Amino acid sequence: MGKQLIIGSNGQVGTELLSALRAKYGKENIIASDLKEPKSPIEGPFHILDAMDKTAIHAIVKENDVDTIYLMAAMLSATAEKMPDKAWGLNMTSLFITLDLAKEGLIKKLFWPSTIAVFGPNSEHVMTPQHGILEPTTVYGISKLAGEQWCAYYQRRYGVDVRTLRYPGLIGYKSAPGGGTTDYAVDIFTKAVHEGQFTCFLSAERTLPMMYMDDAIAATLQLMDAPKEQLKTYVPYNLASLSFSPEQLAKEIKVLIPNFQISYEPDFRDEIAASWPESIDDSAARADWNWSPKTNLSSMVALMLEGNKSLSKV
Numbered sequence: 001m002g003k004q005l006i007i008g009s010n011g012q013v014g015t016e017l018l019s020a021l022r023a024k025y026g027k028e029n030i031i032a033s034d035l036k037e038p039k040s041p042i043e044g045p046f047h048i049l050d051a052m053d054k055t056a057i058h059a060i061v062k063e064n065d066v067d068t069i070y071l072m073a074a075m076l077s078a079t080a081e082k083m084p085d086k087a088w089g090l091n092m093t094s095l096f097i098t099l100d101l102a103k104e105g106l107i108k109k110l111f112w113p114s115t116i117a118v119f120g121p122n123s124e125h126v127m128t129p130q131h132g133i134l135e136p137t138t139v140y141g142i143s144k145l146a147g148e149q150w151c152a153y154y155q156r157r158y159g160v161d162v163r164t165l166r167y168p169g170l171i172g173y174k175s176a177p178g179g180g181t182t183d184y185a186v187d188i189f190t191k192a193v194h195e196g197q198f199t200c201f202l203s204a205e206r207t208l209p210m211m212y213m214d215d216a217i218a219a220t221l222q223l224m225d226a227p228k229e230q231l232k233t234y235v236p237y238n239l240a241s242l243s244f245s246p247e248q249l250a251k252e253i254k255v256l257i258p259n260f261q262i263s264y265e266p267d268f269r270d271e272i273a274a275s276w277p278e279s280i281d282d283s284a285a286r287a288d289w290n291w292s293p294k295t296n297l298s299s300m301v302a303l304m305l306e307g308n309k310s311l312s313k314v
């Protein structure tokens, strides 16, 4: 078995994916890489790597006998709106470099995350289907939809094994999110634990699909392990777990922190969120590779509060 490379291993998902893959396959077999050194030192191989540097990616793949890449580097929805050209450049260039590596037979498998941001205001908002209307209004959503189409093209035309999940908003305490519209659902826990109050940049009733990080990582590993013949639905798969508004989340937090206060100052991110689904139909993932999430809203809230408290003791 060849080694596996994570591009963007310092990010919100990359950090937790790295731990999970190293626990499963051994730290020497998983190569971490990112633009900068990780904030706290990690054991095992790490390379400084720009996701748009084709030559450097090729060198790491060849020198380390890499056969699988997880391309986790991307510019997310809120940041991408502030620099659309840079977002397009990063999100697409890095994808083409890795798709071409697979096309040339230099790697065997690629994971590339997509998102609920591929949907738009004309999509069905409740239990949004896999193959519904796809008319994103953000540059992030446009880049991810184009990427999905390119993945499908490389799979059809060149037989590339590329696997893709449409992640909902992801919630974990071990790594910080950066530049997304769903980030409020992570930040709220840090503020609840340390300050007892939170000002939300989405409006109270803005419901979005969300997922606890452990479920997202489990889904990623499960999809990558699934035999190719089982993946009948083609790339990408809708993925669902929780669905709640800031108001509903705050109510759950108050069960454990009764004095917690939330206020609302919606900004441009509320408009982005309004264009996205409220809940997702992931029946294809459930049927094709047995997907099912484990964490419900109350257990996610308890885990997030405990996790944030334990971090502040370190």
Ligand code: AKB
Residues within 6 Å of the ligand: 076, 077, 078, 114, 115, 116, 117, 140, 167, 168, 169, 170, 179, 180, 181, 182, 183
């Ligand atoms: C974002 O908010 O941009 C991301 C996403 C939903 O893909 N978390």
